[in-house]
Amino acid sequence: MTAARANANIRYELDERCPLPVAIGVGVQGIMIGLAPTVLIVAITALAAGQDERYLSWAVFAALIISGVNTALQAAKIGRLGGGHILIMGATPNFIAVSILAIEEGGPAMLASLIVLSSLFYLALAAWLPLLRRIITPVVSGTVLMLIAALILPIAFDRLQEVPEGASIAAGPCVAAVMVVASTMLMLRGSRTWRPWSLLLGIAAGCVAAVPFGLYDFERLSTASWVGIPNSGFPGLDLTPSAGFWALLPMFLIVTLVQVIKGIGDNVVVQQVSRRRPRTTDFRLIQGSTYANGVSVLLSGLAGTPPTTYYSSSTVSLINLTGVSARSAGYAVGGLLVVLAFFPKITSVLLSIPSPVMAGFLLVAIGMLFVEGIQTLARAGLDPQKAIVVGLAFSIGLGMQHQNILVDLLPSPWGALLGNGMTIGTATALVLTAFLELTSPRRRRL
Numbered sequence: 328m329t330a331a332r333a334n335a336n337i338r339y340e341l342d343e344r345c346p347l348p349v350a351i352g353v354g355v356q357g358i359m360i361g362l363a364p365t366v367l368i369v370a371i372t373a374l375a376a377g378q379d380e381r382y383l384s385w386a387v388f389a390a391l392i393i394s395g396v397n398t399a400l401q402a403a404k405i406g407r408l409g410g411g412h413i414l415i416m417g418a419t420p421n422f423i424a425v426s427i428l429a430i431e432e433g434g435p436a437m438l439a440s441l442i443v444l445s446s447l448f449y450l451a452l453a454a455w456l457p458l459l460r461r462i463i464t465p466v467v468s469g470t471v472l473m474l475i476a477a478l479i480l481p482i483a484f485d486r487l488q489e490v491p492e493g494a495s496i497a498a499g500p501c502v503a504a505v506m507v508v509a510s511t512m513l514m515l516r517g518s519r520t521w522r523p524w525s526l527l528l529g530i531a532a533g534c535v536a537a538v539p540f541g542l543y544d545f546e547r548l549s550t551a552s553w554v555g556i557p558n559s560g561f562p563g564l565d566l567t568p569s570a571g572f573w574a575l576l577p578m579f580l581i582v583t584l585v586q587v588i589k590g591i592g593d594n595v596v597v598q599q600v601s602r603r604r605p606r607t608t609d610f611r612l613i614q615g616s617t618y619a620n621g622v623s624v625l626l627s628g629l630a631g632t633p634p635t636t637y638y639s640s641s642t643v644s645l646i647n648l649t650g651v652s653a654r655s656a657g658y659a660v661g662g663l664l665v666v667l668a669f670f671p672k673i674t675s676v677l678l679s680i681p682s683p684v685m686a687g688f689l690l691v692a693i694g695m696l697f698v699e700g701i702q703t704l705a706r707a708g709l710d711p712q713k714a715i716v717v718g719l720a721f722s723i724g725l726g727m728q729h730q731n732i733l734v735d736l737l738p739s740p741w742g743a744l745l746g747n748g749m750t751i752g753t754a755t756a757l758v759l760t761a762f763l764e765l766t767s768p769r770r771r772r773l
Contacts (some may be wrong), residue, residue: 337603338650341412345653353651354659357415358667360641361660363527364692365394365417366677371685372423372633375482376430382631385560386435387678388668389630390418395664397623397635401616402657410616412597413646413657416623419636420692421586424478425578425749426633432571435562435631441575442628443564445583449624452587453617456610459587465707468588470717470756471581472700474724474749476693483689489682490542498540499683506533506687523644526688533684542681551675562631581753583624586636589699590617593639600643601652716759724752 339345345353369390373383394417401414422442429438452459487499510529513521521528537543565572594613599605620635627634646652667673704717728748 336647336650337601337652339653339656340602341652341654343653345651345655347655349651350653350655350659351663353645353649353656354663356649357413357641357645357656357660358663359527360523360645361394361415361417361638362391362664362667363530363677364420364638364641365390366674367530367680367685367688368418368420368423369633370678370680371482371486371689372426372430374682375423375485376427378430378435381557381560382435382562383560383678384557384671385562385630386632387674388557389632390627390635391668391674392665393623393626393630393632394418394635395661395666395668396626397620397661398664399658399661400619400623402654402661404612404615407615408619408622410594410597410612410619411654412594412601412612412616413642413652413654413660414594414597414616415638415642415645415660416620416635417638418633419586420479420689420696421472421475421582421636422579422633423482423689424475425575425582427482428578429575432575433565433569436565437569437572437575438633439562439628439631440565440568441572441579442634443625444576444628445579445634446621446625446628448580449583449587450618450621452584453614453621456587456591456614456617463584463588464760465703466713466716466760467753467756468585469700469703469707470720470724471585471749471753472589472703473697473717473721474752475582475585476697476700477721477725478728478748479689479693479696483686483693486682486686486689490540494540494542498537498542499686502533502537502540502542502681502683503687503690505536506530506684507690509533510687510691520648523641523648526691529691530680530684530688533687534680537681537684542683544679544681547679548672548675551671553672554669555671556669564629577750581749586634587617590620590637592703593637596639597637597642597646600646712763716756716763719759720752720756723755724748727751 339349366387369386370383373386378386397416398414400408401410401416402412403409404411425441426438429441487503490499506529509532510525513525513528517525534543591613594616595608598608598612620637624634649656704713707713709717725748
């Protein structure tokens, strides 16, 4: 009864007919919540890797179209594809660090090839979903989420220092601080209505603070066309993998693995808030949702843009704010994202955001990602043995990321592969978790 009362605000359930004006209204609110993170994550990845305007424009264009198609597909049930629920999809922050490494190593073409292979792994994991949940424990996935957050952190601080020549040395930190403080205050003390808009309003506050320092790029905004598509920038695929490619591939597969596991929890939450009377979790729909995102990751790879993920917190906020969980609203969100891709003037508003504001956004996102890892561990129950596994895996992974002691001891590409923080940290967590399972009293009795 408590769960039923909690969802009493639902006006239109999944299969109920939602009036077109209402669906479009929900769609507009959905893209306002989900558009900024997608554009900013793609921009941060491209700019931090030193890419030019041509690739950036293409990557944002492709990411918006793929996110829109994926959002619509998630609302549908087409054979084995689709989760049958509203799920806002967008570029994932989890791939930022590894994507930057790939672009720096072999350009966007190498990134595209690595994402294509990751998508095939993603689709295979979707088929093995029941088995996967038993192998990859919350201890492993929680540790990897914390490692991902720690590896992205230096990128945020690098963006903090990117200001025009002649600007005050305090400009970057001051502007980033305005963004972080504004977002944090709204998250902590904002009403239920304003809380979902915390990041967007924080970005706006940061941009306003950037104007007196001369950090906001009005030229990009003024020169962007209202309607159009990028002239070029499509990177293609790298069909001649180098040693660097093979060294990076395990990192991409590890992040992909965690993405699949995290997606299960995202789907469970959305299923529970989408009905007036929550039902038992439907894992067939979760598998269909995973297949759909796997296809989307494949499209991201073919297009050479960062892959997609579930924006579950934004989705839950949208449903709670509007009281609409009808699939037609999901189609509206997806369709509007696709349409927006053809309006460069709108996306240029976000691409003009100064680097320190992007850094502030990334700091907040990293903090939330790190806490998500902690929550994953807490749900599993952190006894002394598991605490040792997490602590050792995290410290080894973080230490090796900052000081790879194996690169001079092992031949290429093994030194780079085994000395990578994410790879060695995940391997440590897996080995120690397997050791605990194999040596537990229950195992010995069997």
